[in-house]
Every structure is written in C-alpha cells, then in structure tokens.
Amino acid sequence: MIIKQKNEISPKNCSIGIIYGLAGVGKTTFCGKEDTLLIDLEDGALRSSADCAIAQGVTLKDILEVINSSGYKNISIDTGDELVRLISADCKSENPKLQSASQTLRLYGAVLDKLIYFIGEVRKSGKNVVFVCHGKKDESTDTQRFIPRFGSENNNIELFKVCDFIGYLYAQGADRYLTFDPSDFNNCKNSLQIATRKINHSDNIFNILSEARENLILDFESRKALVKDFEERIKLCQTISELDKLGSALRENKIFDKEIVKVFSEIKEKLNRNVA
Numbered sequence: 001m002i003i004k005q006k007n008e009i010s011p012k013n014c015s016i017g018i019i020y021g022l023a024g025v026g027k028t029t030f031c032g033k034e035d036t037l038l039i040d041l042e043d044g045a046l047r048s049s050a051d052c053a054i055a056q057g058v059t060l061k062d063i064l065e066v067i068n069s070s071g072y073k074n075i076s077i078d079t080g081d082e083l084v085r086l087i088s089a090d091c092k093s094e095n096p097k098l099q100s101a102s103q104t105l106r107l108y109g110a111v112l113d114k115l116i117y118f119i120g121e122v123r124k125s126g127k128n129v130v131f132v133c134h135g136k137k138d139e140s141t142d143t144q145r146f147i148p149r150f151g152s153e154n155n156n157i158e159l160f161k162v163c164d165f166i167g168y169l170y171a172q173g174a175d176r177y178l179t180f181d182p183s184d185f186n187n188c189k190n191s192l193q194i195a196t197r198k199i200n201h202s203d204n205i206f207n208i209l210s211e212a213r214e215n216l217i218l219d220f221e222s223r224k225a226l227v228k229d230f231e232e233r234i235k236l237c238q239t240i241s242e243l244d245k246l247g248s249a250l251r252e253n254k255i256f257d258k259e260i261v262k263v264f265s266e267i268k269e270k271l272n273r274n275v276a
Contacts, residue, residue, distance in 0.1 A: 013217075014126050015192065015209050016119065017165035018080065019178075020133035020148040025169050026176055026199070027132050028078050033204035037072035039063055041082035049201075060086045064118070067125050074206040078132040084151030087114045111151065112158060119162050128206055131159075135168070138187070147187040165192050165209070169199065178208075192216065226253065231260050240271050 021027050032038040032050025039055045055066065063086075067075060077083055091110040092099045098107045122129050133148035148166065150159055160166065166189040167180045176199040180190035192212040230250060237243040247264065250256070 013213060014128050015164045015213065016122055016129050017163040017167070017189070017209075018131045018133055018148050018150070018159065019167045019169060019205055020080075020135045020146075021169035022135050022146070022171075025171050027169055028076075029201075030169060030176075030178075030199060030203065031076040031078065031130050031132050031205050033202075033206070035072070036074045036076055036204070036206060037066065037070065039066070039075065039077045041077065041086065042079050044078060060090045060118075064121055067122055067127055067129065072127070074128045074130075076130045076132055076205075080131040080133040080148060080150040083118075083131065084111060084115065087111050087118065088151075090114065115151070116158060116162070119159075123162075128209060130205055143184055145185055145187070160187070160189060163189060165189055165194070167194075167205075175199075223255075227255055227257055227260055230255060231263055234260070234263050234267050237267055237271065240268070240275065243268055243271060 019027055019031055026048075028038070028040075028044055028048035028050050032045070032048065032052045032054070034052060036052040037055060038045060038050055038052050039058060041058070043056065045054045045056070053072070055062075058066075060083075063077070063083075066072070088107065088111050091107060091114060095110070097103055098110060131148075131150070133150055135146040136149040138145040138147045146168070148159070165180055166187060167178055168186040168188050169176060169178050171177075177196060178199050179186065179196040180188050180192070180194045181196060182188045182190070192209065193216065194208065194212045197208075230246065230253075234243065234246055237246065243264070250260070250264070
C-alpha cells in the first residue's frame with residue numbers, strides 16, 4: 001500500500017466519463033472524430049456525421065477485448081443505455097433464473113455489479129472512454145433537470161462516483177454548447193476543470209479532454225516547482241522575521257505540504273535556539 005498526500009498524486013493521463021444530451025444535438029458526431037473507435041450499439045452512426053472507425057454488431061465480450069487489446073486509445077460507446085441492455089442480456093444468459101419477472105430486483109443488482117466491473121476493466125486498460133448517452137428528465141424533481149439515461153437510477157448514482165467527467169451537450173438557438181459544470185438543470189461533473197464552451201463542427205471531445213489533462217499536469221508540475229523553491233528559501237532564512245514572511249506567503253499560496261511544514265518547523269526551531 002502506498003500512502004501519499006493529495007497534492008503528491010499526479011493527474012491521470014486517461015479519462016472515463018459521459019457525454020449526454022437530447023436527441024439530435026450532435027453527441028455521436030462530437031464523440032466520433034479522427035482516430036476514435038466508435039462502438040455503435042444503437043446503429044445511429046449513419047444518422048450522424050461521425051468520421052472515424054465504427055464497430056457494430058458487438059457483444060459485451062467484444063467490447064472488453066477491443067478496449068483491452070486494440071490499438072485505439074480513444075473509444076466512444078454509443079449509447080450507455082444500449083450497453084446496459086447488453087450487460088442485462090449477459091446476466092440473463094449466465095443465470096437464466098434472472099429472466100423471471102419476479103427476479104427484477106436481483107437482475108438490477110447483477111447488472112449494476114457487472115457495470116461496475118466493466119468500468120474497472122476500462123480503468124485498468126488506460127484507454128480514454130466516453131459513454132454517449134441520451135438525456136432524460138429527472139423525475140425525482142419538479143424542475144426541468146436533465147440527467148444521463150444509463151439504465152436504472154442506481155446506475156447513474158454509481159457512474160457519478162466513478163466517472164472523471166460528465167458533460168452536457170445542449171443547443172442554444174443554432175449553436176451548440178458543452179458544459180461540465182453542475183447546475184439545477186443538469187447532472188454534470190467537472191473534475192477536469194473544463195470551462196463551458198461553444199462547440200464547432202470540427203471539435204473533438206477527446207482533444208478537449210487531452211488539453212484539460214495536460215493543463216492539470218502543468219499545474220501539478222508548476223506547483224511542485226513552487227513548493228521546491230519555497231523549501232530552498234526557507235532553508236536560507238537567517239531571521240525569524242524573514243521566516244515569518246515566507247510563512248505568510250505559504251498561506252497565501254495555500255501550500256501546506258507535509259514536507260515543507262516539517263522543514264519550516266525545523267528552521268524555526270533552529271532560529272529560536274540561536275536567539276536564545
């Protein structure tokens with residue numbers, strides 16, 4: 001087991017998440033560009049302007065093999081709801097008793113377990129995977145809130161926990177916009193810190209995700225360099241006053257790393273002894 005401080009954990013170089021929106025907003029086109037492999041489970045590729053390699057007529061086993069073994073780094077699965085149907089059929093095939101109407105709750109549990117396992121396998125593959133989903137009205141609220149359609153509500157809850165991002169693609173007049181910021185009208189997640197943006201026909205979701213991950217890595221490396229610089233300056237302090245000024249600067253920059261706090265304490269103790 002490896003134990004680290006949060007600020008010592010490097011950002012990941014791959015992402016798993018959801019892009020969802022109402023029918024006809026351009027989800028498949030947006031998630032099917034360039035070197036992407038589009039796994040088309042609802043035969044909707046021909047209705048879109050997707051321009052990439054397309055896989056159709058696949059089984060759940062086929063999808064896992066492609067994710068684990070193919071050379072494709074970016075993979076879109078269209079749609080999440082159809083993936084759940086594949087998983088449900090797989091569960092019924094493994095346990096025919098789950099086909100009974102009286103076993104509905106057990107089937108929901110089995111599907112959810114297999115979906116979580118599937119996400120885990122995707123995570124281990126190191127691939128970038130986007131689940132393309134239709135949007136649906138959230139029946140648990142009176143507001144016009146739209147959430148991804150990904151099987152049962154329990155699936156949505158679990159996916160929100162494990163996904164790196166959930167983006168909502170929507171139309172505003174003739175324009176299309178993408179937001180990852182949660183609001184009263186969507187069910188988004190923005191751990192990659194991507195700003196809401198207008199989407200052009202040439203935009204590719206995987207390029208946007210790649211740029212966001214690069215920015216996080218740059219921020220991480222920049223912070224590491226800043227912490228190192230502060231550590232060296234602390235070691236060079238000759239007076240308590242000089243050290244206290246650096247302490248104020250550390251607070252302003254919200255730098256509370258374990259190692260730098262330790263160095264700061266050691267130097268302060270040394271300077272106090274010298275004064276005494």
